[in-house]
Amino acid sequence: MAIDTATLETRLAEAETALHELMVGQSVTVVAYDGHRTEYGPGDETRLRRYIQSLKRQLGQLPSGRMSRPVIF
Template identity: 45%
Template sequence: MFTMLTPEQEALYRGQLAEAEAALHKLLLGKSAVTLNYNGESVTYKPADEARLRNYVRELQAKLGLIRSARRPGVRV
């Protein structure tokens, strides 16, 4: 379910999404590790964490209403 965002929330999520997508791009190009800062925390992703980073990107896309759900098709919670 998509919840209406305030303009501030949308700007925040769009900025986080851009940063996460750039980090995923760097990781896929062979960078050994990338670090993202969000929610007051710093998280470092390594090539083995690619799936976690992809999930984070999907979560942000879902919050922005760019995709229907952050979950994979066929997966029920």
């Protein structure tokens, strides 16, 4: 089942708002859609960022496939 662009954009906006709230110190943020409710706490920042990247990829805002990582020496 394909998700329409408007739904993906709404989810992306909600996820970005949740990340912002998390970054400014709100202890728990909630993203809800299609009867699903997900809570993100301070320890979930990485998971929330991955979710945002996934949504952006589905919207064509990021290249598909594996993201490159910086080389650290």
